[in-house]
Amino acid sequence: MNNRFIKIIFAIVIGLWSATLLSQGEGIFDEYRDMLGDDNPAIFVIFDGEEIWYAPAGPKSASLEQCDLGLGPGVVEGAYAQLPRYFADVDRVQDIEARLEHCMIQLQGLAPDEVSAKPYSLRGDLGTQLEALVAWIADQSSGLAIAPGQAHAQEKSAYALGETLFYYRAGTHDFSCATCHEQAGRRIRLQALPNLTTHEGAAAAYSTWPAYRISQGIVRTMGWRMRDCMRQQRMPELTMGSEASVALQTYLAVNGAGASMTAPGLKR
C-alpha cells in the first residue's frame, strides 16, 4: 500500500515543481539576454534626443531649453522620474509626451495637429523626434527613484481613474489590462507578464520603458506601450498624452514608486 502512497506524493511534488517552472517564463531567455550583453542601440537615440532638445525649431525657431518638465524651465535631470504630474499652466496631469507636445506648441509655435500628426514611428521608420526626446529625457532620470506626483487632487484622481481603466473590460474580446497583468508568473506564449497590481511587477515594467525594441529597431515610449496594448485588446486607437493614457501610466508609476528608473531598457 505505501509504495502507491509514495508514488502519489512523488507525482504531486513533480506536478508542483513543473508548475512553478512552467509559470516562470522569465528564465527561458536568460542565455539569450546574457549574450546580448549591455550593448543597447538606444544609445544612438539618446544622442539624437539631446541634439533635438537644443536645436531651434518651428515658426519661432526656438529650442526646447525653456520647456518646464515639472522641475523648472530647462531642468531635465530627474524630471522623467517624477512624471506624470499636475501642471498648473495647463491645469492637467500630463505625461512626458503630452508635456513635450505642449512645449513644442508654446515655445516653438508648432500647430497642435502638426505636433501630434505622427506621434510614433511606423514600420520602416528610424524613430520620431518625440521618441528620441523621450529616450534622452528618460536617460536623464536613470538610477533615480520613480516618484510621480500624488499631492494634487487631480493626481489622485488620475491614479483612481487609471486603476478603474485597468479593470475596464470591453471590446470584442472582453479584455482589460487585468486579463493579462493581474496575476504573478503568467505569460502569453513565452512573453512573461508582470503583475502590474503589485509593486515589483509595476516597478519592473515602468522602470524599463522607454525601451529599445529589438524586434523593431526603435526606441518605444510608455505611451506607445499603452497604445499598442489597447490595439491588441481589440480596442480603438489610444491618443498619445490623452487622459486615459496618462491615468494608466499614473497607476503604474504610483504602484512602482520608489524603484529606480533604468530606462531606456532593452525589450523583445
Added chain:
Amino acid sequence: MGNLDPLGLTRRGLIRVSGALLVAAALPQKLWSAALRPESVFQTTTLDATFEALGGVPTISEGIIFSAPDIAENGAVVPIRIEVDASVLPGVSKLYVIVEKNPNPVAAVFQVPPNTQPYAETRVKVAQTGNLYAVAEAEGELYMMQRETKVTLGGCGG
C-alpha cells in the same frame, strides 16, 4: 578542393585576385575592401548551394566554439559568437556565419588577418527555428560547427 582559392573563384581568378591584393594594399582601406566582397557567397539560397560556393561541405571540428542561444526571444536579433581554439584548428583565415533557413543562408563573412584571433561576435536575423553554422576556413580546408536556435512567435501572437 585544393585548387579552389579562398574566394571560391577559378584558378585563373586566383592569380587575378592575388594581384589585386598587392595593389589593394596601397589603396585606402575603404576602396580595397569594396573590390573584394565575395558576392557569389551572398547569393546562394540553399545550404547545399552555399557549401558549394564556399568550396565543399565542411567537416565538423571541435576546435570551433560556436555560441548561439538555444531559444531566441526574437528572430530579428540573435547574438552569436565564434571562437576557434587555435591549438585544435590552427591557421584559420576566414569565418562564415550561416543561417540555414534564411532566404540567403550566408549572413556574414569575416576575413581574419594573421595577427587577429580567429574570433567574431555579431547579431544576426534568423527567419525561423533551424540550424546555424559557423564555418572556418584553415589552410584551404573547410570546417564547421552547428547549433540549433529556436525562434518563437513572440508577444501576444497578434
Added chain:
Amino acid sequence: MKTITLLFAVMFSNPLYADEVYEVLLDSMVDKNFVTVERLKQDELQAFCSKPRSEKVDEARAAELREAALEGVPSPPGGNYLGDWQRGEKVAINGKGLQYSDDPNAANGGNCYACHQLDPAEAAYGTLGPSLSGYGARGQSAAMLKYTWTKLWNTHAYNVCSHMPRFGAADILTPQQLQDVMAFLFDPTSPVNRSQP
C-alpha cells in the same frame, strides 16, 4: 479635455462612475481603420466583470448572467461537434483578427496558444489558462462535447467573469472554426493528444 476631479474613493461597480470612465475613454481614443469607439461601450456582462478576480460578485446577478449566457449557446451546425483538427490547429496558432492592424476580410484567429498549452511539443504556449494537452483523454461523451462547445461559445455559461473571450457569442470565430478547434482538442490523432515529447 474634461478633467475628472470628482473621482476620489473608487467604487468598481458603481454604474454612475462607470459612465464617467466611458466618457474619458471616448475623449482619449479615436476610430482606427475598421475599429470604432463603439467597442468602448460595455455590455452588462463586461460592466459586471470589470473588477479584480479576487472581488466577490453579487451571486444572484451572476446566476442570471450565467443563465442568459447558457441559453444563448446554439447547438453546432448539423449537430456535429467535431470538424477538421488540421484547420483547428491553424485557428489555435493564429493570433490575428479584429485588431485595427488586421485585415478585416481575413478569417479571425483564436490565438489559443497565447494562453494555453496544447501540443506538448510546442514550447511557445501561454499560462494564463490551464494546459489543454491530452484533452482528448476526457473522451467524447455527449456531455463532454456539449460542455466544451458551450465553454468555447460563451465561457460565462459556466464561469461568469472568466477572462476567456466569448469566441462564439462575440462572433470572433465562426461555427465551422469552432468545430475545427473542437477536433483539434478531441481527435486522438491531433498533436494535442500525442504523448509528452
Added chain:
Amino acid sequence: MASRIRIRAQLKGDYCEVKALMRHPMETGMRKDQTGASIPANFIEDVQVVHGDTVVMQAYWGAAVSANPFLGVRFKGGTQGDVVKVIWRDNQGATGTGETTIR
C-alpha cells in the same frame, strides 16, 4: 548627426577586444512599410576594424545581420592609447566611421 558608431577597445590578457555598435537600419529590401510600399534594401556590406594603419578585421555582411549591428573582434599587438578605427560601407554607398583609443 550624432556619432554613428559606438566603439569600446579593451586590453584583455594578450589581446585587445573591440566591441562596436553601429547605427544602421540593415533593411533587407523584403520589408514593406505601413502604406505597403516596399522599403529598399539598405544594409552594411563591409566593415573594417583598423589598428593604427593595419586592418585587423575585414568583414563582409549580408542583409541578415541585425539592425543597429554589433561586431566583436579580438586582435593582438594593441597597447593602451593606440587608436582603433571602425569603418563601414553600405550597399547604397553611404559610409560610417568611428574611433576610440585602447583602454
